[in-house]
Amino acid sequence: MNEVPTLQTPRLLLRDWREEDRAPFARLNADPQVMEHFPQTHTREESDAGVDRIRAHLAEHGFGLWAVEVAETGEFIGFTGLQWARFPAHFTPAVEAGWRLARHAWGRGYATEAARAAVAFGFDRCGLGEIVSFTSRTNTRSQAVMRRLGMHRDSAEDFDHPQLPPGHRLAPHVLYRLAADHR
Numbered sequence: 001m002n003e004v005p006t007l008q009t010p011r012l013l014l015r016d017w018r019e020e021d022r023a024p025f026a027r028l029n030a031d032p033q034v035m036e037h038f039p040q041t042h043t044r045e046e047s048d049a050g051v052d053r054i055r056a057h058l059a060e061h062g063f064g065l066w067a068v069e070v071a072e073t074g075e076f077i078g079f080t081g082l083q084w085a086r087f088p089a090h091f092t093p094a095v096e097a098g099w100r101l102a103r104h105a106w107g108r109g110y111a112t113e114a115a116r117a118a119v120a121f122g123f124d125r126c127g128l129g130e131i132v133s134f135t136s137r138t139n140t141r142s143q144a145v146m147r148r149l150g151m152h153r154d155s156a157e158d159f160d161h162p163q164l165p166p167g168h169r170l171a172p173h174v175l176y177r178l179a180a181d182h183r
């Protein structure tokens, strides 16, 4: 078990999860706009199970999907971070960068700011050689975060998500990569 590190950025705190994060996290997971590029919204039980899984990853690996808090207000707005990809694909095993913020926290640069800190931690403190990110082809906001991080897509590496049925509207995925020595 690792102690969960805290990362600070100019406006945000990336920290371990607290019990009181569960309610606002469940609210954003129940928001159809936040979950537009996922198969469905999550129930409270599914959201809580997600928190448990995220916390276990953070404790096991010393990095993960940190809870993101606005430093000035202390408000929990979602997660950003790194995790081992959870399915086999042509690019796995791989550590992926991911983010999910409440709708009111979009459009402020928070996801990119948090992800920059997480990616730097992955390269500088965890010794990762590469970090990937992927999302459905439809999720242009998430792809914009990837590009702002300096990640690159080769469309030859696009793939169909193996956990979605063939032909599902969200199955076609794009893959972005960032190498430690190409930052």
Ligand SMILES: CC(C)(COP(=O)(O)OP(=O)(O)OC[C@H]1O[C@@H](n2cnc3c(N)ncnc32)[C@H](O)[C@@H]1OP(=O)(O)O)[C@@H](O)C(=O)NCCC(=O)NCCS
Residues within 6 Å of the ligand: 033, 034, 035, 037, 098, 099, 100, 101, 102, 105, 106, 107, 108, 109, 110, 111, 112, 113, 134, 135, 136, 139, 141, 142, 145
């Ligand atoms: C993906 C997601 C995190 C992206 O959020 P986002 O707000 O678009 O991205 P950022 O936080 O990096 O903010 C960038 C925007 O803030 C604007 N901005 C405003 N103030 C800013 C500041 N001080 N610094 C930087 N950017 C700022 C930028 O101009 C940009 O606006 P634009 O999108 O109109 O070009 C968000 O849409 C989300 O949570 N989606 C649902 C979950 C999801 O799909 N996750 C990914 C699954 S793979």
